[in-house]
Each structure stands twice: as C-alpha cells, then as structure tokens.
Amino acid sequence: MSKCGRKKYIKTNLRQMTMETIESQQDGSVTDSVAESESAHMQTQTGQNSIPTLAQVSVAGSGTGRGSPAVTLVQLPSGQTVHVQGVIQTPQPSVIQSPQIQTVQVATIAETDESAESEGVIDSHKRREILSRRPSYRKILNELSSDVPGVPKIEEEKSEEEGTPPNIATMAVPTSIYQTSTGQYTATGDMPTYQIRAPTTALPQGVVMAASPGSLHSPQQLAEEATRKRELRLMKNREAAKECRRRKKEYVKCLESRVAVLEVQNKKLIEELETLKDICSPKTD
DNA sequence: ATACGAGTCCGTCATCCCCA
DNA sequence: TGGGGATGACGGACTCGTAT
Numbered sequence: 001m002s003k004c005g006r007k008k009y010i011k012t013n014l015r016q017m018t019m020e021t022i023e024s025q026q027d028g029s030v031t032d033s034v035a036e037s038e039s040a041h042m043q044t045q046t047g048q049n050s051i052p053t054l055a056q057v058s059v060a061g062s063g064t065g066r067g068s069p070a071v072t073l074v075q076l077p078s079g080q081t082v083h084v085q086g087v088i089q090t091p092q093p094s095v096i097q098s099p100q101i102q103t104v105q106v107a108t109i110a111e112t113d114e115s116a117e118s119e120g121v122i123d124s125h126k127r128r129e130i131l132s133r134r135p136s137y138r139k140i141l142n143e144l145s146s147d148v149p150g151v152p153k154i155e156e157e158k159s160e161e162e163g164t165p166p167n168i169a170t171m172a173v174p175t176s177i178y179q180t181s182t183g184q185y186t187a188t189g190d191m192p193t194y195q196i197r198a199p200t201t202a203l204p205q206g207v208v209m210a211a212s213p214g215s216l217h218s219p220q221q222l223a224e225e226a227t228r229k230r231e232l233r234l235m236k237n238r239e240a241a242k243e244c245r246r247r248k249k250e251y252v253k254c255l256e257s258r259v260a261v262l263e264v265q266n267k268k269l270i271e272e273l274e275t276l277k278d279i280c281s282p283k284t285d
Numbered sequence: 286a287t288a289c290g291a292g293t294c295c296g297t298c299a300t301c302c303c304c305a
Numbered sequence: 306t307g308g309g310g311a312t313g314a315c316g317g318a319c320t321c322g323t324a325t
Contacts, residue, residue: 233309234296236309236310237296237297237298237310238296240310240312241295241296241311241312242296243311244312245294247311247312248312
C-alpha cells in the first residue's frame, strides 16, 4: 500500500476504532484494547492481511510531542507480540477538558505489509469495492445516545448550534462566500481562497437561475445549462462537505468527552469496590 | 538546510438514505 | 421513485516535528 493509501486507511478506520475503544476502555488496559481491536479488525479484513492492523486506545498521562512516533511492544491474547507504532493526536487546546486523556492512534505492521506495499497500488474502484461503506457516524452516535442518557445527540443544524455542550468548543464556520470579478471565490473569515475550475458559469451560493429546459434551444445552451448545474452541485457539495466535517469533529469531541467521563466513573467504581471488599472481608489478624 | 514521515484540510466523487 | 442532502472514500496540497 502506498504511503498515502495507508494514511487514508488509518483515517478510514478511526471511527471504527473509536467505537471499539469505548467498548473496551472500561477495562482500562492498553494491551487489551489493542488486542480486542486486533481481533475485531482481523475479522473484517479477511484475506487482506497486507493491510496494517489498527487500533485506537486511550491512555492516561502525557505523551510525546505532536506527531512524534513511539514504538511499543504489545502482547496479544494469543501470545503473539506485535510492534506497535503510536502517534499522539494532539487535541485542540480548548477541546479536551480532562488533560489526562489523550487519544493514541496505533498501527501494527503485519508481516506481509512490506511485500504488499511493493506490489503497487490497487486502483480506486477496486478499493471502493473492498472498503464497504460503514454506518453513518451520526447514526452511531444517536444509537449510542439512545442507550445512554447524557450523551448528546447530533441533531439538525439549529438545535445543534443552540445546544452545544459547554465543554465543547465550537468552530468558526465562515459563511460569506462571493464571486470576484476574476471568477475567484473568496471567503471572509478563516477559509482560504479557492478557484472554480470553470468559472464562466459559476454562480454565487444560493443563486438559482430560472432557466427551464423548454427555454433551451441550441446544444450550446444545453451544455451551458449542464455546466451550470454541475457547478451548482459542486458548490453545494463543497459546502455540505465542510458542514459534514464540522459535525464530524463535534462527534469525535463528544466521544472523547464520553471516554473521559466513563473513565472517571470506572475509576470511582473500582475504588468503591475496593472499599466494599475491605469492609466485607474477614480480618485475618 | 533539507529530506521524510505523519497529520490535517479541502475538493470531489460515489453512494446511501430520507422525503416529497 | 426520483431528487437532493449527508457522508464515506480518495487524492492532493500543505504544515509541522524530527532525523540526518
């Protein structure tokens, strides 16, 4: 797998691994979390052992610097020891309220990874066939939140903005986009400038021409109409993608917050259990 | 200084899925 | 059932930290 392809693979599995983290994090053991993810991933990647096995675990304490790799040996339940390369994902400074919790993304390198990587890149269509679409993260979160009270649902835009939890930092989303005389779209705020490939027919956001199909005569007009529709669709999709990513970030923050809460709960329960054990156990001396 | 790896962001395409 | 919004997946550009 190419460098970029592997990177995408890691990104692709982030959500899945996050869910596994939540399921397994009550144990509190890094090794077990990795092992569970390992086995789960092996099931989903049958026949594709050239793809690195991935896991995401939550660890307490500080990690290394941003983007700095760390190599760890992890023992699986089967007794097999794997090399784990971990990279600290530094959260936004104002995002995580519990500084002890950091998300670590780990990738175990399967033995056949090197050889498979040298075989070349699968074309994108084949990859699309291999990588089946997973359920929407919004759906997952909503299912989660229906099970567990206290987990906010990702709802429609309005309620989401109004009901943002106080510990989650909202991101600035620029909305003012206009067309310059050169066909260049510029956004106010922090969005970078970008260019439309065929600016001749591009329209500002929200502008819909009232050209009905019956009013089009020449093939040129039809082509222009098609181009215009395409530009409009691309523009809408561009904005939708931005919004989608913003919501996804919020979703990830929500999961991270939930992990932090559950870890605290788990710790308290363990302490409580120890206390009760001390009370109930007969004194030996 | 520079090469390199890893992470992030963005635009686009393909597909899912809801609603009129 | 078609249209359109939502989102997974992909690839490219860019940034940043580290090693040399």
